Amino acid sequence: MTDLLAIASYLVLPLIGIAIWRVDLVREETLAVRITIATAAGALIVGLTMALLSLLGIQWSRTLLYSLFAIVAAVGFYVRKPGTRRGSGMKFNAWLAGTIFMWLVTLYGTLTARESCGDLHFTWGPKAIRFFRAGGIDATLLQTYIQLTTDYPPLQTLLFAWSNTWSKQFSWWSAVILSPLFLIGTLLLIRTWSGDDKGTFLVAATMTWTFTLAYPAGCAEPLLLLYETMVIAALTFLRDPRAQTLYATLGCAGAAWTKLEGTTFTIAVVITILLVQRNWRRALIVAAPAALLVGAWLTFVLNAKILLMYGGAKLPIQWHALPVVLKTLAKVAKWELYWIPWIVPAVLIAIGNVKRAIVPISIAVLTAGATVSFYLRAGDPVWWIESSSPRVILTPLLALLLGAIAAHQPHHQGQALPTDGEPVQ
Amino acid sequence: MVRLPPRELMRSAIIVVAAVVFTFATIQRFRWLGGPYFEFPRTIQDHVWPERFASADAILLCKRVAPTLRNNASVTVIQPSQAPNYDQTHWLTGLGMLPRQRLFAPNFEKELPDYVLALREPFEHPSYRLVAEYPEGRVYERR
Numbered sequence: 001m002t003d004l005l006a007i008a009s010y011l012v013l014p015l016i017g018i019a020i021w022r023v024d025l026v027r028e029e030t031l032a033v034r035i036t037i038a039t040a041a042g043a044l045i046v047g048l049t050m051a052l053l054s055l056l057g058i059q060w061s062r063t064l065l066y067s068l069f070a071i072v073a074a075v076g077f078y079v080r081k082p083g084t085r086r087g088s089g090m091k092f093n094a095w096l097a098g099t100i101f102m103w104l105v106t107l108y109g110t111l112t113a114r115e116s117c118g119d120l121h122f123t124w125g126p127k128a129i130r131f132f133r134a135g136g137i138d139a140t141l142l143q144t145y146i147q148l149t150t151d152y153p154p155l156q157t158l159l160f161a162w163s164n165t166w167s168k169q170f171s172w173w174s175a176v177i178l179s180p181l182f183l184i185g186t187l188l189l190i191r192t193w194s195g196d197d198k199g200t201f202l203v204a205a206t207m208t209w210t211f212t213l214a215y216p217a218g219c220a221e222p223l224l225l226l227y228e229t230m231v232i233a234a235l236t237f238l239r240d241p242r243a244q245t246l247y248a249t250l251g252c253a254g255a256a257w258t259k260l261e262g263t264t265f266t267i268a269v270v271i272t273i274l275l276v277q278r279n280w281r282r283a284l285i286v287a288a289p290a291a292l293l294v295g296a297w298l299t300f301v302l303n304a305k306i307l308l309m310y311g312g313a314k315l316p317i318q319w320h321a322l323p324v325v326l327k328t329l330a331k332v333a334k335w336e337l338y339w340i341p342w343i344v345p346a347v348l349i350a351i352g353n354v355k356r357a358i359v360p361i362s363i364a365v366l367t368a369g370a371t372v373s374f375y376l377r378a379g380d381p382v383w384w385i386e387s388s389s390p391r392v393i394l395t396p397l398l399a400l401l402l403g404a405i406a407a408h409q410p411h412h413q414g415q416a417l418p419t420d421g422e423p424v425q
Numbered sequence: 426m427v428r429l430p431p432r433e434l435m436r437s438a439i440i441v442v443a444a445v446v447f448t449f450a451t452i453q454r455f456r457w458l459g460g461p462y463f464e465f466p467r468t469i470q471d472h473v474w475p476e477r478f479a480s481a482d483a484i485l486l487c488k489r490v491a492p493t494l495r496n497n498a499s500v501t502v503i504q505p506s507q508a509p510n511y512d513q514t515h516w517l518t519g520l521g522m523l524p525r526q527r528l529f530a531p532n533f534e535k536e537l538p539d540y541v542l543a544l545r546e547p548f549e550h551p552s553y554r555l556v557a558e559y560p561e562g563r564v565y566e567r568r
Contacts, residue, residue, distance in 0.1 A: 098444060105451055113466040114458050116473055121484060122514040126521030133524050147517055147530075170521065172469045172484075198440055205444035212454045215473065337450055344443040348436060408436060 006163040006171030010178060016069050017042025019076030020250075025243045027081050033192045034083055036185040037250070040226060044254050045072060047158040048293075051137060055300075059135035062165050095197035099187060102204035107180045109208075110217045116176050117391075120218030123148055128160030129170045139304040150306040153297055155257040156220040172218070179217035182226045183207065189229050190402065193237040199405030202348075206341050206401055207394075213335055214390040220259045221391045225398055227254035227262070231269055231286075232399055235277070235359050236406045248273075248286045256290035257297065260309050261370070261392055266290045268366035276362050315377040325375045328385040333393055341397060345404035352407025360403035368396040479504050482544045482561035483515045487522030490542060490557065490564050494526055499538035501531045505548040515544060541565040 017038040020026050026037055049068060053060060090096075109115045117124075127148050130141045137158075142150040164170045186207075191200040216222055227250075234247035252269055255262030266287065273283040301307050335341045349357050371392050375381040429437065455462070458472045466472060470481035483502055494500060502519040503511045511531045519542065520528040529538050537552050544562040547555075553565035 102444070102448075105448070109451070109455060111465070112455075112462065113469050113471040113473065114455055116469040118470075118473070118480065118514065121469065121480060121521060122517035126517060129521045129524050145517075145520065147513055148520075176469050198437060201444060202440045205440075205447045209447035209451050212451050218469065337446065340443065340446060344439060348439060351432060351435065408433075 002167040002169050003171045003173045006167040006174030007177060009163040009166035010159070010174065010181065012069075012073070013042035013046065014038035015042065015073040015077070016045050017076070018073065018080050021076075021080035021083070023246065024081075025240065025246055028084050030085060030087055030192055031083060032188045036188050036226075037230075037247075039185060040230060040250060040254055043155065043159055043223065044250075044257070046162050047155040047257060050158045050162065051154060051296075054136035060132070060161070060165065061135065065162070065165055090191070090195065090197065093197055095201045096191075098201045099191070099197070099204040102201070102208045103180065103183060103187065106183060106208050106211055109212055110176055110180050113176075115179065115211055115215055115217040117215045117217055117219035120175055121172065124156060124160060124218065124220070125170060125172060125175065127157045128164060131157060132161040132164035132170070137300070139300075139306065142304060142306045146306075146308065149309060151298075151301040151308045151310050153257045153259060153262065153294070155254070156223055156259075159223075176217035179211070179222040182222035183211075185226050186222075186229045189226075189233050190405070193233045194402075194405045194409065195237075196405050196408070199401075199408065202344065202404065203398070203401045206344070206397070209337070210335055210341055210390075210394060210397065214394055216391055216394070219391060221394055224255055224258045224262055224265075225394060227251040227258060228265055228395055228398065229402070231255070231265075232360050232363055232402050235269070235273070236357075236402055237409070241282070245282050245285055248282070249289055252286050253289040253293055257293045261367075261374075261395065263290070263294055264370035264374075265363075265367055265395060268363050268370065271366060272359055272362040276358050312374070312377050317373065317376045318379065319376070321376055321378070321381060322372075325372055325381055325385065328382050329372065329375070329389060329393070332386060332389045342400065345397075345400040348404035349400075349407045352404070353409075354407060356409055357403035357407040360399045360406060364396040364399035364403065367399065368393070371396070479512070479544050480514055480518055483518040483542075484522060486542055486544060486559060486561040486564075487519050489559050489561070490540075491523055491525070493557070493564075494523065494540055496525045498526050498540055499529055499536075500526045500540045500542065501529045501538045502542040502544065503531045503548065504544040505546045537567055539567050 014035045017040070020038055020041045021034055026034055029037065046069065050060060131138055134141065137154060142148060160175060163174055187200055187204055190203055191197060194200065214221070231248045231251035234244050234251070238244050248269060252266040256266050270283045270287045273279055273286060298310060301310065333339060333342065349361065371389065375385050378384050457475060459475050468481045468484040470478050470484060487502065500519060500523055502515040504515060513530065516528055516530055529536060533550065541548055541553055542562060542564055547563060548565055552568055554568050555563055556566045557564040
């Protein structure tokens with residue numbers, strides 16, 4: 001019962017974020033994509049509201065949170081506008097069957113505790129449980145237990161605390177099941193926006209294998225990958241410039257509040273928009289909410305004197321560690337399969353239209369560079385790289401996979417727009 | 426039947442071969458991690474490695490003893506054979522599993538918590554007495 005209630009707390013996220021259906025661009029999406037977008041928005045609304053309550057000194061309680069989010073959902077339901085289309089028009093085929101099979105393998109791996117993240121039971125979970133019991137973001141807890149990666153962005157922890165308000169005890173299983181749930185959203189966005197079942201199948205197959213080595217279930221990566229997919233896929237596959245901006249903005253805001261790497265991802269996206277799309281206005285719009293959220297969180301972190309991981313940015317780069325960092329990262333990036341997960345999308349990009357894949361390639365390169373830069377700041381990075389990088393490098397890998405899809409996009413479908421002007425031919 | 430252009434045919438072939446490789450690798454990996462394969466595990470850590478992780482025992486032991494420990498009692502969780510460099514993750518697991526107690530990092534020279542949850546092996550310390558024994562470990566109380 002505990003697990004079911006906790007899972008239910010995640011399943012209501014689209015209801016909490018349903019107000020986004022009022023936006024015409026969202027209305028034009030398929031029902032599945034609209035639910036995914038509303039889930040992403042709902043997660044952000046829950047996290048922001050709970051954080052705001054803490055900021056105002058108002059303790060969370062079941063009564064308060066249920067009432068508040070019931071009102072948010074009711075208002076959202078009232079203001080929403082009906083969708084203009086139901087399905088994507090794509091037919092069921094062998095590629096889609098393959099994608100579903102791959103997802104089921106991931107679900108199996110998760111449900112048999114083969115992909116559980118260690119950080120869940122000694123970092124994310126304890127933080128969420130203690131926040132729930134304290135009725136807010138507990139600065140004292142974070143000051144006491146520095147091992148809890150104290151200054152990490154709070155969204156995932158707040159979602160876990162939210163689930164704890166539904167179940168009497170914290171549900172560890174619901175936390176790991178989020179991994180395949182968010183993966184559905186990720187695959188749905190890719191399939192619908194790219195219109196490419198074959199490419200989606202490749203992403204599903206690659207994620208299925210890499211998830212077994214990265215152990216993302218219960219960590220923040222599945223949520224981060226959902227937000228990142230929203231950004232990269234929108235900028236790569238959607239033709240409408242307004243849709244690109246809307247989804248990139250929402251995705252970057254979510255990513256930046258989910259993980260520290262979400263901030264570097266946002267920077268990579270902004271650089272890409274500036275250099276590849278040459279659209280400074282979009283870059284500003286996309287960066288603003290993410291910067292505001294990270295700024296607000298850092299203000300809290302500095303006031304509470306719990307600066308830890310973000311403080312790493314001030315550490316000098318230790319260039320002498322470069323060979324070790326590159327060697328260890330290369331070993332991890334091998335994915336125990338001779339780098340096949342990287343080689344396949346790289347080959348597909350090479351035999352396709354590279355220009356169309358320039359946005360995801362740029363993001364892949366920049367986020368990979370940021371990963372190297374992270375690890376170059378540690379004195380002895382080997383253990384750190386081996387334990388964390390299998391999850392961290394999922395971001396550049398996903399970007400590369402989206403590039404592999406983009407490189408084979410036909411003219412009439414969505415494709416990368418280097419500017420707001422003509423699509424690349 | 427639709428004839429695919431050569432480039433699209435090549436793309437399909439690459440994707441199919443890659444997917445087959447990933448699928449077999451995944452199945453091999455799951456087999457390597459060990460069974461049982463169709464049984465719901467007791468903890469989220471049961472099959473993350475071929476050898477059972479002590480963290481799985483930490484989760485189960487904490488769950489068992491949670492109702493028996495005094496509220497606000499100080500507690501730590503250790504695997505005694507790791508002394509003096511105990512695995513930090515065990516007591517941090519307790520931090521989540523025992524929300525009514527105060528959890529401490531093990532440092533018996535500096536501080537003696539009210540309870541020590543010892544995973545797998547017995548814990549020998551003059552200031553502690555054994556109060557309960559479970560398949561996953563033992564509970565010691567400060568004398």
